[in-house]
Amino acid sequence: MSRLWKVVRTIIAVLAAAIAFFPIYWMATTSLKLPGEWSAYPPVWFPTTPRIENYIVIFSEPGTPLRESALQALGRGFSASPSAVPYITNSIIIAVSATIGAVFIGTLAAYSISRYRTGGLFTYIFILATRMFPPVAIAIPLIVVYSLIRWLDTHWGLSLIYMAVSVAYVVWIMKTFFDEIPKDIEDSAILFGLSHVRAFFKVVLPIVKNGMLAAALFTFVINWGEYAFALMFTVGGRATTIPVAISQLQLGGGYQYGPMAALGLIALIPAVVFGYIVQKYLVVGLTLGAVKGRR
Amino acid sequence: MTTVEVDRLVKIYDKFTAVDGISFTVKSGEFFGLLGPSGCGKTTTLYCISGLETPTSGRILFDGNDVTKLPPQKRNIGMVFQSYAIFYNMTVFDNLAYPLKIRRIPAEERRRKVNETAELLGLKDILNVKGSKLTPAQMQLLSLGRAIIYDPDILLLDEPLSNLDPTFRMETLRHIKRIQRLLKITTIFVTHDQLEALSVCDRLAVMQAGRIMQLGRPEEIYYKPATVFVAGFVGTPPMNLLEGRIENLADKSYITSPELSNRLLHPHAQSVGEEDIIWGFKPEDATMSLKPVETGDGAVIQGRIRTIERVAAENIYLVDVNGKTVKVITVEYIPVDSKVFIHIPLEKIYIYSRKTGLLLYAPRSLEKQFSQPFG
Amino acid sequence: MSSRLKSLKRVETIFIIPIEVLLWGIVMAPFVLAIYLSFTNWSPAVSANPFDAKWLGLDNYVDILSSTRYLGAVFRTTLFALAGVTIQVVLGLGLALLFYYGVYGRRILSTIMIMPMMASPLIVALMFYIMLFTKGPVNAFLSLVTGQTVEIRWLSSPELAPVSIILADSWMWTPLVFLITLSGLSLVPLDQIRAARIVGASELRVIKDILLSYIKPFIMIAVVIRILESFKLFDIPAFMTAGGPGVATETLSIFLYKEGFLTLRTAYIAAGAVVVLLALSVATYFLTRSIYART
Numbered sequence: 001m002s003r004l005w006k007v008v009r010t011i012i013a014v015l016a017a018a019i020a021f022f023p024i025y026w027m028a029t030t031s032l033k034l035p036g037e038w039s040a041y042p043p044v045w046f047p048t049t050p051r052i053e054n055y056i057v058i059f060s061e062p063g064t065p066l067r068e069s070a071l072q073a074l075g076r077g078f079s080a081s082p083s084a085v086p087y088i089t090n091s092i093i094i095a096v097s098a099t100i101g102a103v104f105i106g107t108l109a110a111y112s113i114s115r116y117r118t119g120g121l122f123t124y125i126f127i128l129a130t131r132m133f134p135p136v137a138i139a140i141p142l143i144v145v146y147s148l149i150r151w152l153d154t155h156w157g158l159s160l161i162y163m164a165v166s167v168a169y170v171v172w173i174m175k176t177f178f179d180e181i182p183k184d185i186e187d188s189a190i191l192f193g194l195s196h197v198r199a200f201f202k203v204v205l206p207i208v209k210n211g212m213l214a215a216a217l218f219t220f221v222i223n224w225g226e227y228a229f230a231l232m233f234t235v236g237g238r239a240t241t242i243p244v245a246i247s248q249l250q251l252g253g254g255y256q257y258g259p260m261a262a263l264g265l266i267a268l269i270p271a272v273v274f275g276y277i278v279q280k281y282l283v284v285g286l287t288l289g290a291v292k293g294r295r
Numbered sequence: 296m297t298t299v300e301v302d303r304l305v306k307i308y309d310k311f312t313a314v315d316g317i318s319f320t321v322k323s324g325e326f327f328g329l330l331g332p333s334g335c336g337k338t339t340t341l342y343c344i345s346g347l348e349t350p351t352s353g354r355i356l357f358d359g360n361d362v363t364k365l366p367p368q369k370r371n372i373g374m375v376f377q378s379y380a381i382f383y384n385m386t387v388f389d390n391l392a393y394p395l396k397i398r399r400i401p402a403e404e405r406r407r408k409v410n411e412t413a414e415l416l417g418l419k420d421i422l423n424v425k426g427s428k429l430t431p432a433q434m435q436l437l438s439l440g441r442a443i444i445y446d447p448d449i450l451l452l453d454e455p456l457s458n459l460d461p462t463f464r465m466e467t468l469r470h471i472k473r474i475q476r477l478l479k480i481t482t483i484f485v486t487h488d489q490l491e492a493l494s495v496c497d498r499l500a501v502m503q504a505g506r507i508m509q510l511g512r513p514e515e516i517y518y519k520p521a522t523v524f525v526a527g528f529v530g531t532p533p534m535n536l537l538e539g540r541i542e543n544l545a546d547k548s549y550i551t552s553p554e555l556s557n558r559l560l561h562p563h564a565q566s567v568g569e570e571d572i573i574w575g576f577k578p579e580d581a582t583m584s585l586k587p588v589e590t591g592d593g594a595v596i597q598g599r600i601r602t603i604e605r606v607a608a609e610n611i612y613l614v615d616v617n618g619k620t621v622k623v624i625t626v627e628y629i630p631v632d633s634k635v636f637i638h639i640p641l642e643k644i645y646i647y648s649r650k651t652g653l654l655l656y657a658p659r660s661l662e663k664q665f666s667q668p669f670g
Numbered sequence: 671m672s673s674r675l676k677s678l679k680r681v682e683t684i685f686i687i688p689i690e691v692l693l694w695g696i697v698m699a700p701f702v703l704a705i706y707l708s709f710t711n712w713s714p715a716v717s718a719n720p721f722d723a724k725w726l727g728l729d730n731y732v733d734i735l736s737s738t739r740y741l742g743a744v745f746r747t748t749l750f751a752l753a754g755v756t757i758q759v760v761l762g763l764g765l766a767l768l769f770y771y772g773v774y775g776r777r778i779l780s781t782i783m784i785m786p787m788m789a790s791p792l793i794v795a796l797m798f799y800i801m802l803f804t805k806g807p808v809n810a811f812l813s814l815v816t817g818q819t820v821e822i823r824w825l826s827s828p829e830l831a832p833v834s835i836i837l838a839d840s841w842m843w844t845p846l847v848f849l850i851t852l853s854g855l856s857l858v859p860l861d862q863i864r865a866a867r868i869v870g871a872s873e874l875r876v877i878k879d880i881l882l883s884y885i886k887p888f889i890m891i892a893v894v895i896r897i898l899e900s901f902k903l904f905d906i907p908a909f910m911t912a913g914g915p916g917v918a919t920e921t922l923s924i925f926l927y928k929e930g931f932l933t934l935r936t937a938y939i940a941a942g943a944v945v946v947l948l949a950l951s952v953a954t955y956f957l958t959r960s961i962y963a964r965t
Contacts, residue, residue, distance in 0.1 A: 132951075136904065
């Protein structure tokens with residue numbers, strides 16, 4: 001009897017998983033379709049002949065033979081689309097640098113707060129609150145400043161913003177991990193003659209490196225997919241990132257679903273992979289605070 | 296007043312057989328024990344009786360009704376867990392009232408029953424205390440109260456004393472026994488502590504590796520352990536067991552063993568029928584002295600005292616005999632490291648088969664009154 | 671001994687400096703600047719120097735707080751946040767219970783189920799965009815299931831566009847609630863559940879009296895995170911419907927973006943931004959404090 005219930009539950013869970021998976025599936029198959037099939041009705045549920053022309057368009061420059069070969073199947077509408085490779089490069093540079101910065105700064109801060117309650121509750125909440133501000137609200141005055149100091153549309157400028165915006169989660173997660181380490185560990189290292197700073201780097205950090213990895217992957221995923229700030233701060237096109245590029249494919253005349261889907265899938269893969277690796281630590285880091293003090 | 300019958304119960308988890316086909320019946324109003332070491336299957340058996348687990352095969356019957364497929368909610372049983380499992384967010388009052396609330400008993404009567412039960416268990420003063428703030432002993436009494444407040448047919452107890460401080464165990468056990476006597480409720484009590492089991496149970500089953508080794512009253516278990524395992528498990532400390540052989544020479548039979556100084560003439564050894572045996576004696580049945588005792592029949596073994604453990608007023612001597620440890624209880628004091636002679640009266644020797652572990656011969660003179668602390 | 675004290679003091683302050691600099695520079699300074707601007711009539715069209723403007727006192731605030739479009743955006747955003755979170759909690763909790771009681775293929779199914787969470791909002795917007803065409807797969811599926819031609823105009827009708835936004839947002843975030851709740855459930859002591867069953871509690875009662883009371887803090891955390899984050903809703907409505915049709919899906923962020931960037935009424939928008947930031951700060955402070963106090 002309980003077996004029957006398990007089957008029922010499984011069926012519902014399969015339904016939920018199907019709903020979770022279908023949009024990803026649909027985008028993936030769209031990226032393998034030719035223009036005729038993109039908005040075909042009835043829809044092409046399963047492309048029997050997957051085509052890679054969409055990906056070729058993304059990775060090739062206009063005018064090159066590679067591009068020409070793709071255009072034969074896709075049509076001339078794509079002849080002028082720039083290659084997406086610079087966007088991918090931008091995204092990588094900006095997301096990685098922002099992540100490194102955020103993890104470093106955030107971990108230091110988390111340690112300070114965890115051990116010494118530096119700045120009290122107010123500072124901690126202040127840090128977490130920065131995550132709650134709508135990008136547009138901060139961006140408007142910030143753009144004014146950036147344009148004055150000419151940081152607009154630079155990798156460094158955007159990376160710095162990303163650091164500021166994503167450091168909150170790093171602090172939250174890392175604080176939870178630091179809270180779990182007894183103070184005795186640094187104290188004994190200090191007794192051995194190490195300065196506190198060295199004790200921190202040589203003794204404490206190695207213990208939380210898993211937490212740092214999780215925070216890093218999580219932060220990377222957030223920064224990798226960020227749209228609003230990128231949209232507002234890369235108007236010139238030099239530091240344009242993948243999400244903005246995708247939306248421009250939409251706005252830039254004609255509905256280029258195929259290449260959009262291809263670029264989207266490329267953007268999705270690292271996020272899903274990293275996110276999967278990290279999920280266990282995430283939940284621990286985010287919710288451990290609720291567990292303490294319970295039986 | 297319900298009888299519980301376990302009929303050829305088998306429970307297999309993946310590849311592991313926890314319960315290997317056991318059967319027994321608990322009489323109405325009986326305090327029945329399941330005793331054995333960790334992993335012997337006693338808790339699994341209890342869980343099958345409670346409905347928290349479903350047997351792989353076999354049946355559970357309450358008063359002749361097959362309840363094997365019935366979910367625990369519908370079995371009308373009370374259960375006390377090793378971890379107390381009280382509802383920590385609720386007060387003592389609400390904990391007790393919970394089963395009654397589920398049964399839609401009106402508030403007025405609920406209050407009456409809660410007060411009654413609290414009175415019975417001495418919880419009246421703490422009715423408004425939150426569960427999480429109780430001491431472990433109080434939690435266990437609350438657990439017991441919650442288990443009986445809705446007048447279940449059967450009471451199941453899963454190692455209720457194991458998580459308590461040793462100081463509180465006896466007292467809690469007294470409460471349990473008192474309640475059981477008062478309510479005359481059929482009770483099954485699981486424990487790994489043989490002292491607990493022997494002191495409160497009307498009958499008990501000793502289990503090992505998913506099987507029942509012996510079933511009977513405490514006296515039977517204590518004075519006539521049916522297998523080598525039971526002999527080595529029951530008793531504080533348990534029986535000393537040594538390997539030996541039976542030799543028949545010219546119409547007389549002897550027990551020989553590396554530890555014995557001489558062949559031991561044993562009038563009943565012949566009837567045993569086997570040659571390879573394990574012979575044993577209880578620590579409290581032997582006497583020990585610095586010089587050999589010259590009384591006629593009886594075994595004599597030599598050894599050197601390794602350590603002495605004091606338990607209450609008794610000394611338990613751990614004697615190194617031929618590389619093995621033999622325990623002897625005596626009130627006299629003999630210093631450590633002394634060479635001693637241990638004398639075991641003939642009539643206190645047990646004989647077991649080395650091959651099957653079964654009891655072959657038990658001493659006849661066992662009409663002693665076995666004293667139960669709760670009389 | 672005193673040198674150890676000195677060493678301690680240094681670490682605690684040094685470690686907190688980077689994050690303070692970062693956050694005050696990138697987040698708070700613009701906030702302060704926005705406050706200043708909100709009292710002026712400055713616009714980049716007028717002058718490049720923000721300090722060149724005329725003082726207007728509270729005029730901007732009066733204007734914006736009486737703007738129906740602004741108030742509409744606030745109301746709409748709140749609605750989206752509440753509706754979305756409700757769906758996410760109900761579904762997330764339901765799915766968590768399902769998995770808690772056991773399903774076949776738990777590993778695979780839960781891996782698939784948390785995929786949506788990893789995608790960036792823009793990619794989610796893209797996926798739903800290409801799914802919700804009037805002649806798209808969703809409608810095709812509904813037609814199959816109901817036997818009639820279903821031509822729901824998900825993105826182009828003012829009544830349904832908000833629904834589409836909420837659907838996409840919920841699709842993305844339900845897995846987070848699911849994950850957090852499932853972890854909470856795994857911490858419930860089994861014996862309490864067993865004891866409840868023995869005393870006669872039906873399965874529904876067990877869920878209500880035992881499971882739910884244990885996971886309340888977890889759900890609370892998830893709800894607070896989701897509500898606060900929902901106020902920033904931008905990427906999904908921006909890509910899927912550009913805030914339309916009309917203002918049907920114009921969230922606060924989109925309103926500020928459109929007015930601030932497309933009409934360059936910076937000071938006016940700064941007032942709107944300040945109001946939002948102030949409200950969110952207060953809300954965050956009280957909410958976080960209540961969670962912090964409870965754990």
